[in-house]
Amino acid sequence: MEPEAAKSWSIHSRGEIIAKYEIQERVGSGAYSDVYKARRLSDNVVVALKEVHDYQSAFREIEALQILNSPNVIVLHEFFWREDEDAVLVLEYLRTDLASVINEAKKEGRSIGVAQLKRWMLQILCGLDACHRNMILHRDLKPTNLLVSDDGLLKLADFGQARILLEPGYVAAYNNLQPYEQNAVNQENAFQPPEDFPETDNLCQEAYEIQEQGTISKEEYFRQLDEFKAKNIDETDEETDVHDGDTSCLATCTTSDIEDDPFKNSYSYKAEGGGDDGQGCLTSCVGTRWFRAPELLFGSTDYGLEIDLWSLGCIFAELFTLEPIFPGTADIDQLSRIFSVLGNLTEEVWPGCSKLPDYKTISFNKVENPIGLEACLPNCSPDEISLVKKLVCYDPASRATAMELLHDKYFSEEPLPVPMSELWVPLTRSGQDENSPRGWSGHDGMGSDSDFEDFENYTRTDTGFSIRFP
Template identity: 30%
Template sequence: MVSQLKKGCRSVEEFRCLNRIEEGTYGVVYRAKDKKNDEIVALKRLKMEKEKEGFPITSLREINTLLKAQHPNIVTVREIVVGSNMDKIYIVMDYVEHDLKSLMEVMKSPFSIGETKTLLKQLLRAVNHLHDNWILHRDLKTSNLLFSHKGILKVGDFGLAREYGSPLRQYTPIVVTLWYRAPELLLGCKQYSTAIDMWSVGCIFAEFLTMKPLWPGKSEIDELNRIFKDLGTPNEKIWPGVSELPGMKKCSFTEYPYNTIRNRFGTYLSDLGSDLLNRFLAYSPSRRITAEEGLNHTYFSESPLKVNNQLENMSVLLNPHLVARLTLD
């Protein structure tokens, strides 16, 4: 792998780093300028130190997944570049100005329902494309949703993404950031599929409406208790097989009446909107709505309609000084 990279890749020396954007579990992201054409790009330096044989399997998986997953609403990979001593590998991606978490923290006013529909539809298109290509993202959250000045949402950070197949294999349940983690994962299920991403989409949908995380748990047990308080404590009737999950066998939970989440969203959502949110947050993975079904849900057909395919006037919602700072070269 390394010898192939050495033959076919440009050097990172052909880019000038401008500033560090973020550091995640699987790498550091920089804003950089391509010296060849002065274009601004994002450079993700992949972490190498954990692998005995040099090239980390998680990084190889991320590169492979991103190359397979190209879509207008998924971050675009331009090329792979290498450090001068072949000791560092970088993914070169289109630079996108904002992530939605940071953007929402500084917005002057919340998204309108039309804007929420536009964002949600873009997210569903990306997730539908991933699932059509047998890819689980496994870490959907607002900080991993990039947002351009042209109003285009792009799903990023594929460090936890995995290809899946039929029959389903067993995977680690310790994936997805806690606040967006599906109940089957919280309860220790190791055989899971696309439904875990759809639960995350539901949490993000709710966050678009209120500008706050839906269930900001402090631990797995706290997260489950927050979910159960809003959706009711699950049982075999509404979630066949739940009593056999490791977490249900180990812990006892308070009994809450079934599903009172509408009380939290009555001022934000119509009947159709509430129906869509509940379908994203269905307990049973087999009953949870798919991305394709979500795209076709009648919520998107009722007034107010989505504003357009993008949100081209989002800058009016932002602090102008922040916009200026983010666009400085």
């Protein structure tokens, strides 16, 4: 089979890959990776081969997801990676995604039934809770990164922007999660699904059963991290959005049992420089704009798991309404849309927000009458609005965790979540707009540019600019 692009030639010419897999077609392509549908020769299983052109993205996907063990996270069967060659991840092949579920319902002029909504949401929560229990920050949650199998099983995917929050300061803030030293008894005590949902049931229970083999205590974890730092291996978080276009819509990666696995004994993440405190600095330029938390839009590099929770709230709102809640055209427009709904960001609503890096640089006129989340969620029940409010709020400390939401009464009241077998799954992936090569509804095209000139109602000041709302 002839390669479709010069940058993808390597996957067709690598003997160790073509000896085991028949490459059938390219199903996704982006700046950082190409994804191919393939057949495993040994048993005819269809898989996805993801050729990652960026070292850091590949490293993140493999290391972060080797820690996870959840039925709601995409599976990595094996990977190939040699010096001077791109990493190729062999992943389970999932044909569609949550974006397609939303898009097809919208095209057909129907809503997604409440019982089906609950099942989709519970699966997302189970996958995200597995990540957060292990201190893994996804940083790019959106419908196109929530893949769906033919039988309705939803899985978190595309961990190329993920970070493992290793530093003691981060762990102290979430020490109730105890991610690395849990046994079966602790897991059982930590999660008791309400009796009324018969199926969440087993998926979540399975997700929380961590294999005893290979687990280490947090003390040992940090000891290894200190040793790693002592080697002066430092890698910075590049100040760019890492968007893979349609590649993220089909496959990513997770755990594997592979001989000569270079990550087999690695529980430490490369410390990233740039911070004055020596802790290793994160970047604010992550995620996709429509799902990006306010602290990121204000330039924060000191954030945690809560940015995933904001994204989760935006996803839930979109499931309810079939429309993105904050479809900003640029970063400044994104903020203006959030302000028009939630009101201005002040110390009263978020103590400490004035310390955000760009808080004094970005100046908005006062929003006298914010419309509130209720106006963005027409025809939603009070419980549904309450669920979104628990996530889409300014103060990160006020956002409900995935674990807390799994216990929310919304999921244990009628109508109960349907079994997975009753979920409606699109026959094809309809998220690709032929007029938008970047993917469904332009989500993947929502970069990090602050394109002030494209926003009409602004005036520049000595320190930045001021937005005037109509």
